[in-house]
Amino acid sequence: MIVLGTKKDLLDRTPQVISTAVAANLCAAVVMRQELVINFLFFLFGQCPQSFPLRFRRLAAKIYHLGGVHSGAAIAGTVWFGIYNVSIARLRDQDVGQDFRIVLVVFTIVLDALLLGICISSHPALRAKYHNWFECIHRFAGWLAIALFWVHIILLTLASRRGMSPMPSVGQLLVKSPPFWLVVVITVSLALPWLRLRKVRVEAEPLSSHAIRLHFDYANTPLCAAPRFSDNPLKEWHAFAGIPETNGKKGFSVLVSRAGDWTSKMIENPPTRLWTKGMLTRGVLHVAPIFKRLVLVCTGSGIGPMLALTAGNNLNCRILWSTPSPEKTFGKNVMDTLHRVDPGAVIINTTLVGRQDLLEPAYTQFKQMDAEAIFIISNPKVTRKLVYGLEARGVPTFAPIFDS
Ligand SMILES: Cc1cc2nc3c(=O)[nH]c(=O)nc-3n(C[C@H](O)[C@H](O)[C@H](O)COP(=O)(O)OP(=O)(O)OC[C@H]3O[C@@H](n4cnc5c(N)ncnc54)[C@H](O)[C@@H]3O)c2cc1C
Known part of the structure; x- marks a missing residue:
């Protein structure tokens, strides 16, 4: 031009x-x-x-x-x-x-x-x-x-x-x-x-008034890929991280936390069928295993993508999760998986201690692990703050703002 x-x-x-x-x-x-x-x-x-x-x-x-x-x-x-x-x-x-x-x-x-x-x-x-x-x-x-x-x-x-x-x-x-x-x-x-628009079966596992886990058996998920779901295909689509089912079961699940009208509807009236289209699409965490040691920082339902990464993988990672009443909000299964993939996971229960600054704990874990990178899944405010603070300290930080 x-x-x-x-x-x-x-x-x-x-x-x-x-x-x-x-x-x-x-x-x-x-x-x-x-x-x-x-x-x-x-x-x-x-x-x-x-x-x-x-x-x-x-x-x-x-x-x-x-x-x-x-x-x-x-x-x-x-x-x-x-x-x-x-x-x-x-x-x-x-x-x-x-x-x-x-x-x-x-x-x-x-x-x-x-x-x-x-x-x-x-x-x-x-x-x-x-x-x-x-x-x-x-x-x-x-x-x-x-x-x-x-x-x-x-x-x-x-x-x-x-x-x-x-x-x-x-x-x-x-x-x-x-x-x-x-x-x-x-x-x-x-x-x-x-062309691949279809309705799929959903098995809902209510977790709390804030979150629900939806299980699907129509496909297996590649590492850290997101399916899209809708109950009104021409109006709105929502992407979630697919967590592979373990114990040899086919399929995957997604964690859905209350973040708007659609997710609230899913939690209050769990679906039995949902529309999906296309294929599961790989996202940022798919490339995380190229690093030898990782720190994974997340808030609230950001634990979903982190479990999608770690559930079926033997990664050398430390998870830092800030969330209200973890077991009450996300259920025992999520906690069991979390402790299995990272027995040393650092969980900040914000119901007990309030919202803490996550920069220092993230940086401390990075140093203690001698990690090569930090991945973050959080709300835009926390994400921006952490990326700024960590990159200023020379930490390779990977943190998407949008989930699709
Ligand atoms: C790539 C990507 C994939 C995603 N996949 C999913 C998915 O599969 N399922 C899904 O439901 N969502 C997903 N999201 C959305 C994401 O999980 C949320 O944006 C994020 O975790 C915020 O959580 P929240 O919506 O529960 O609400 P928030 O308002 O962020 O709060 C959740 C909790 O996080 C803690 N917290 C929040 N802010 C702070 C702070 N400043 N300091 C300390 N603790 C804090 C508190 O305990 C708070 O109660 C994804 C987002 C991205 C970018």
């Missing part, structure tokens, strides 16, 4: 040319959220041998920042779409025909609104505050935008046939058009998880 801009011909490009840049960026954004791609990347980086230099493994564990590629590419695509606006505005009736031109202009304006709506509603502050809106806008505006891109591509292809002799078929032109293939990839990426 900078090169074209300095040559001053950025704004002289045809819609056909600019649409390639738009589609390439949006394709990168969508593909980065595709479960197959995410699973492949986490699998690949999770293969990093422990014998590799620590500096290298620290970099490999940063793979969970791939969400940044998604948002970066989406914003770049939106900026390119701004330039596409110029190319559409400069079209003349004789270029594409009056009817096509009007449709292209109107759909471009609608696309402006859709892309801006998606970008604005994805701002972390808005996303956290209006999560259901964020999800709906992302889903429906995204789908509508792709449908309108298809219209643009077809119309521009039809228009580009004008004056060609002999006139090629639309198909012949489309197969040679990069935007066409890019939008095919986008469409397939978006459709794939929905």
Whole structure:
């Protein structure tokens, strides 16, 4: 963009040319959220041998920042779409025909609104505050935008046939058009998880008025992968860390703690069936075993992802868990698993001692363990504070803010 801009011909490009840049960026954004791609990347980086230099493994564990590629590419695509606006505005009736031109202009304006709506509603502050809106806008505006891109591509292809002799078929032109293939990839990426939409059986294990454990037997979980569940597929989806069942049983369970309307509904009216789609998607903790010794810091239901990591694995780790009345809230099974995977786990019962500063205990455990890294699953406030404090002390810290 900078090169074209300095040559001053950025704004002289045809819609056909600019649409390639738009589609390439949006394709990168969508593909980065595709479960197959995410699973492949986490699998690949999770293969990093422990014998590799620590500096290298620290970099490999940063793979969970791939969400940044998604948002970066989406914003770049939106900026390119701004330039596409110029190319559409400069079209003349004789270029594409009056009817096509009007449709292209109107759909471009609608696309402006859709892309801006998606970008604005994805701002972390808005996303956290209006999560259901964020999800709906992302889903429906995204789908509508792709449908309108298809219209643009077809119309521009039809228009580009004008004056060609002999006139090629639309198909012949489309197969040679990069935007066409890019939008095919986008469409397939978006459709794939929905092709695996199904209802699955749930066995609910009520734990307390704050938490419930849901057991599933429709699939086994890869290490630290998250299934998504919904009771209203078009409205909202929720991801949880899949904890493998032990004792040779098939399936996995998820811990769900009261964090909003949907989780409250699950706790108060335990489901017998839920919708799921796509496949279980690996997350940040999948790469944790590339470190020889770990400290795992969590609050409340953050113990779920930590058990997903440790339950079926023989890891050299120390768990630091700050939570109210652990056994009363999360039940005996969770406590038994926790003590089995880390007999020396440090549990801060906030009902008894209040919310303690977790920075010092986390750093102390890191030093005592001579650990190579700290992973954190907590609420955004604690996560940010710990990441800041620990990284300032040179501790490799890995801590996602969002659970999906
Ligand atoms: C990658 C990822 C995966 C996740 N997976 C799941 C999942 O599988 N299931 C699920 O239910 N949630 C999951 N979450 C959400 C996550 O568990 C919660 O955001 C986090 O644990 C906060 O816990 P909470 O919601 O119970 O509430 P919080 O308000 O954070 O409080 C929970 C308890 O933590 C302690 N606590 C909170 N703040 C402090 C503090 N400042 N100092 C000391 N102690 C404190 C207190 O005991 C408090 O009662 C996930 C989040 C991420 C980022």
